[in-house]
Amino acid sequence: MKKIKFKINNKRYFAKLGETVLDVALREKIEIPHLCKHPDLDIKGNCRVCLVEVRGMGLVTSCSTEVREDMEIFTENENIIRARRTNLELIFAEHVEKCGTCIYQDNCTILRYAKEYDLRISRFEERKKHYPIWQFGDSIQFDSSKCIDCRNCVEVCEKNQTCGFYEVAQRGVETTVKPKGKPKDELEEGDLDLLNNDDNKFDCTYCGQCVVHCPVGAISGVSHWQEVDKLLADRKGKVLVSQIAPSIRVSIGEEFNQEPGKIVTGQLAASMKKLGFDYAFDVNLGADITTYEEAQELVHWLSSDKPKPMFTSCCPGWVKFVEFFYPEFLSHLTTTKSPVMCSGPIIKTYFADFIKKDPRDIITVSIMPCTAKKHEAGLVRHDIDLGLCLDRLDLKNIEQVCKNREELKGVKVPSVDYVITTREYAYLLHKHKIDLPSLKPQDLDKPLGVYSGAAAIYGATGGVMESALRSADYMFRVLDETGSLKSVVNGENYKLKKNKFSKISQSRIDFKEARGMQGIKEATVKVAGRKVKIAVVNGLGNARQILDNLRAGKVQYDYVEVMACPGGCIGGGGQPVPTDSKLRAKRAAALYEIGKNLPIRTAHENPSVLAIYKKYFKGDKELIEDILHSGFEKSDKEGYFEV
Amino acid sequence: MFTPKIIKKIKKANLIGRGCNSFATADKWDLVRKAKTRDSKFVICNVSESEPGVFKDRYILELWQERVVEGMKIAMKTVHAKKGFIYINPEYYEQFFDHLISTIRSLEVDIEIYEKPLHDYIGGEETAVVNSMQGDRVEPRLKPPYPTTNGFLNQPTLVNNCETFYAVSLINSDEYKNTRFYCLSGDDTEEKILELPVNITVRQALKEFEHSPSDKYFYQIGGKAGGNVFNHKQLNRKFSGLASIVIYRTERSEKDVVMEWLDFFKDESCGQCVPCREGTYRLRNMMADYFHDNSSLNKELFEDLIYTLQNTSFCPLGRISANAMLSYFKNVKGKNLKTEFGEKCDIK
Numbered sequence: 003m004k005k006i007k008f009k010i011n012n013k014r015y016f017a018k019l020g021e022t023v024l025d026v027a028l029r030e031k032i033e034i035p036h037l038c039k040h041p042d043l044d045i046k047g048n049c050r051v052c053l054v055e056v057r058g059m060g061l062v063t064s065c066s067t068e069v070r071e072d073m074e075i076f077t078e079n080e081n082i083i084r085a086r087r088t089n090l091e092l093i094f095a096e097h098v099e100k101c102g103t104c105i106y107q108d109n110c111t112i113l114r115y116a117k118e119y120d121l122r123i124s125r126f127e128e129r130k131k132h133y134p135i136w137q138f139g140d141s142i143q144f145d146s147s148k149c150i151d152c153r154n155c156v157e158v159c160e161k162n163q164t165c166g167f168y169e170v171a172q173r174g175v176e177t178t179v180k181p182k183g184k185p186k187d188e189l190e191e192g193d194l195d196l197l198n199n200d201d202n203k204f205d206c207t208y209c210g211q212c213v214v215h216c217p218v219g220a221i222s223g224v225s226h227w228q229e230v231d232k233l234l235a236d237r238k239g240k241v242l243v244s245q246i247a248p249s250i251r252v253s254i255g256e257e258f259n260q261e262p263g264k265i266v267t268g269q270l271a272a273s274m275k276k277l278g279f280d281y282a283f284d285v286n287l288g289a290d291i292t293t294y295e296e297a298q299e300l301v302h303w304l305s306s307d308k309p310k311p312m313f314t315s316c317c318p319g320w321v322k323f324v325e326f327f328y329p330e331f332l333s334h335l336t337t338t339k340s341p342v343m344c345s346g347p348i349i350k351t352y353f354a355d356f357i358k359k360d361p362r363d364i365i366t367v368s369i370m371p372c373t374a375k376k377h378e379a380g381l382v383r384h385d386i387d388l389g390l391c392l393d394r395l396d397l398k399n400i401e402q403v404c405k406n407r408e409e410l411k412g413v414k415v416p417s418v419d420y421v422i423t424t425r426e427y428a429y430l431l432h433k434h435k436i437d438l439p440s441l442k443p444q445d446l447d448k449p450l451g452v453y454s455g456a457a458a459i460y461g462a463t464g465g466v467m468e469s470a471l472r473s474a475d476y477m478f479r480v481l482d483e484t485g486s487l488k489s490v491v492n493g494e495n496y497k498l499k500k501n502k503f504s505k506i507s508q509s510r511i512d513f514k515e516a517r518g519m520q521g522i523k524e525a526t527v528k529v530a531g532r533k534v535k536i537a538v539v540n541g542l543g544n545a546r547q548i549l550d551n552l553r554a555g556k557v558q559y560d561y562v563e564v565m566a567c568p569g570g571c572i573g574g575g576g577q578p579v580p581t582d583s584k585l586r587a588k589r590a591a592a593l594y595e596i597g598k599n600l601p602i603r604t605a606h607e608n609p610s611v612l613a614i615y616k617k618y619f620k621g622d623k624e625l626i627e628d629i630l631h632s633g634f635e636k637s638d639k640e641g642y643f644e645v
Numbered sequence: 646m647f648t649p650k651i652i653k654k655i656k657k658a659n660l661i662g663r664g665c666n667s668f669a670t671a672d673k674w675d676l677v678r679k680a681k682t683r684d685s686k687f688v689i690c691n692v693s694e695s696e697p698g699v700f701k702d703r704y705i706l707e708l709w710q711e712r713v714v715e716g717m718k719i720a721m722k723t724v725h726a727k728k729g730f731i732y733i734n735p736e737y738y739e740q741f742f743d744h745l746i747s748t749i750r751s752l753e754v755d756i757e758i759y760e761k762p763l764h765d766y767i768g769g770e771e772t773a774v775v776n777s778m779q780g781d782r783v784e785p786r787l788k789p790p791y792p793t794t795n796g797f798l799n800q801p802t803l804v805n806n807c808e809t810f811y812a813v814s815l816i817n818s819d820e821y822k823n824t825r826f827y828c829l830s831g832d833d834t835e836e837k838i839l840e841l842p843v844n845i846t847v848r849q850a851l852k853e854f855e856h857s858p859s860d861k862y863f864y865q866i867g868g869k870a871g872g873n874v875f876n877h878k879q880l881n882r883k884f885s886g887l888a889s890i891v892i893y894r895t896e897r898s899e900k901d902v903v904m905e906w907l908d909f910f911k912d913e914s915c916g917q918c919v920p921c922r923e924g925t926y927r928l929r930n931m932m933a934d935y936f937h938d939n940s941s942l943n944k945e946l947f948e949d950l951i952y953t954l955q956n957t958s959f960c961p962l963g964r965i966s967a968n969a970m971l972s973y974f975k976n977v978k979g980k981n982l983k984t985e986f987g988e989k990c991d992i993k
Contacts, residue, residue, distance in 0.1 A: 047787050048918045050957045061956045066787055088953040092923035126927055175926035177916030
């Protein structure tokens with residue numbers, strides 16, 4: 003392919019046809035400020051900050067200008083500085099600085115530019131002082147007084163996620179980026195927003211992609227960190243349990259200037275203790291439980307004449323997407339709860355019993371890569387029925403602690419009390435002056451036991467699929483040899499007579515077909531001699547494509563994994579900003595590295611999982627169903643409201 | 646390589662598009678004709694006529710709309726477009742719809758009339774036209790790609806002004822006489838239109854309109870919003886862009902004329918890019934304060950805003966938004982822009 007040669011600041015460079023000036027500058031580490039350009043999105047060229055001068059063309063935006071043979075580009079001179087600075091000042095005058103309460107304060111792009119360009123931010127009066135804050139459900143907040151109208155949120159929601167929840171309203175200086183239509187409490191009968199037909203159906207799935215694509219922190223998760231911070235200062239007799247999701251250990255380092263993909267599990271454990279949590283757990287055990295349940299469900303599903311495919315349901319953004327946009331597919335979702343919703347009940351019953359505490363005195367704080375988990379945590383269907391648990395489970399210590407057992411009858415507690423995002427947690431650490439990378443690594447608390455390599459990869463697209471297939475491979479063989487999954491339900495670790503994987507595991511381990519960052523992967527894989535047609539999907543736009551194809555009968559699958567965010571949880575709406583394809587790939591690679599190095603690589607061989615089934619559930623299928631499974635509901639538009 | 650006869654004739658007639666972009670019509674047609682697509686191409690007649698002080702399209706539709714539709718029909722055949730659209734502002738839609746429909750029927754051509762949603766300014770820019778027709782936000786697109794290859798529904802699209810199609814029809818029947826329509830409006834005159842040769846000067850045109858230039862007046866040439874302002878001694882110049890003259894009495898208050906221009910651009914900015922959305926607003930407020938309390942102007946800020954609007958705006962609307970004011974200061978008020986406002990301050 004022909005290389006284009008050209009000059010930047012009188013130095014010779016080469017590029018491929020179609021590369022823009024900004025592409026080359028980023029590659030060559032030539033500093034050009036830019037705000038509205040994001041590698042996941044189309045070039046919009048509306049912030050007008052990435053200006054450079056091209057001989058013969060004057061000032062141009064480097065994001066939208068392709069390099070040409072013999073072009074002479076300058077990235078710094080008096081004209082460029084004047085124009086960049088003026089546009090930055092104009093942008094700053096749109097953005098009401100609320101740095102004191104902004105969790106981006108330590109890595110805020112425009113604040114950095116303001117310093118670099120020595121902005122005189124007082125030259126223009128702030129014009130958005132009275133702009134409102136909108137909240138979407140219980141997960142996302144959009145502070146329009148901080149919005150700089152770059153429209154990244156509009157685009158990622160419309161094009162990438164196909165949810166169309168944002169719009170650009172009005173014109174000129176009145177232009178407002180906002181959630182589409184009217185606030186919920188202003189909707190009236192006959193409003194177009196309520197039509198909900200296929201052409202007019204939009205709602206927020208809480209995926210948070212708008213959050214990670216906002217360059218100025220105008221959109222954020224509804225914050226839970228303040229409450230957590232208060233509890234840490236005064237725990238009021240509560241036991242504080244934190245748990246970390248699979249994917250945050252490979253991303254949070256970025257908030258502390260570590261290389262993307264740096265694995266900081268040990269430092270995270272130490273940091274949670276240092277902050278004052280009584281116990282620091284790993285959601286990975288929950289992930290193994292999810293896998294163990296989901297694989298059983300898959301084996302039953304594929305052995306029955308139930309309509310296929312079975313979909314994963316551990317991603318709450320995806321679940322909301324189906325509940326709102328495609329309710330006819332709800333019966334296709336696995337009813338197995340997500341890892342954090344599996345570990346929550348176990349912490350508040352099994353573990354509560356272990357430490358001799360009233361479950362009502364345990365507060366669980368989940369540190370998640372996700373904003374939709376805030377929504378999931380608030381769903382009553384995930385609450386734990388304490389009365390039922392005490393009736394059916396062997397929880398002697400709890401009975402002793404809560405002397406009056408009757409008192410617990412009908413009492414429900416949330417599985418997860420607070421969900422804080424990777425960013426919120428990093429902010430808490432910064433606030434308490436805890437420098438994560440310099441902490442001495444510790445082990446996470448393991449009263450609940452170890453986790454497997456299958457759990458470790460949950461955070462990357464394809465991870466849930468691969469984990470479930472490993473266990474399904476084993477369970478199909480159990481079914482073939484024993485005629486039922488009874489031994490599995492009892493947690494007996496049945497030894498297969500025909501064990502062809504004896505050295506490492508009782509099942510096939512690698513399903514490389516499920517790996518990789520592509521938006522849609524399809525394959526037919528061999529699982530215990532059966533051909534299983536799978537699809538692995540990330541990004542809601544791709545999910546829509548798959549559902550439309552299924553609806554039209556164009557495709558057929560047996561098992562489909564869907565994650566709402568690009569790349570899976572490693573690209574989640576709660577992750578550090580920036581997030582882009584390169585960073586996502588590095589985070590995912592780190593997860594597979596963790597998974598590969600663990601001694602146990604499958605959920606069904608994890609002794610902790612087996613112990614929980616054996617000692618705790620004791621084969622009580624009904625109880626397992628109650629604790630580890632949940633149904634779904636068709637959802638009406640939840641819309642937004644003014645805070 | 647084969648070139649259709651009509652394109653050769655348009656080239657020979659040296660027809661320049663009669664919108665505000667001054668692009669050679671033959672070249673544009675050839676680009677659309679040669680653009681490859683598996684789908685269909687489109688021809689759009691732009692009757693947005695959103696520049697104040699310009700009303701020639703209305704005049705043409707009143708008198709010669711058959712010529713316009715005929716011109717479109719020729720274009721559709723030449724660039725291989727199966728479908729044409731007349732993109733027309735709401736007032737004209739009301740006025741001409743019935744007549745246009747019967748003209749289209751009698752010429753047996755597949756042309757649809759599309760009512761422009763607003764009578765706004767930016768909605769006349771050709772990429773804003775195709776956005777508007779697609780139901781997208783009415784604002785310009787990043788260029789390239791141009792509509793000639795990626796226009797309506799991302800297909801090659803020929804967008805020409807109403808008067809351009811009128812001229813093509815004349816060229817086709819060998820009746821074109823190198824003329825175009827000139828509009829006169831403003832103080833002490835009624836709105837007038839004349840068909841005159843293309844290359845005349847402003848002074849010659851005014852003579853035809855029977856107006857004698859004097860220091861009692863100043864003149865805005867090329868549109869009441871985007872045109873530059875000249876004094877009565879500066880009229881021996883040809884028209885560039887739109888053939889429009891707006892007459893102002895010199896005695897008019899400086900505040901009124903300047904604020905009218907600045908208000909216009911502030912209100913008509915589409916809101917897409919920072920310098921135009923924010924800059925036209927800040928410039929307007931700054932000048933309003935200046936006129937209001939007669940305070941001294943923050944010249945450094947004035948220069949920064951003008952420079953940034955002119956050099957970094959997404960589209961011509963922002964780039965030209967200060968021209969009327971600056972040329973008024975320079976040509977009517979006799980100010981030296983560079984010494985009074987700064988080295989970078991100039992008419993774009």
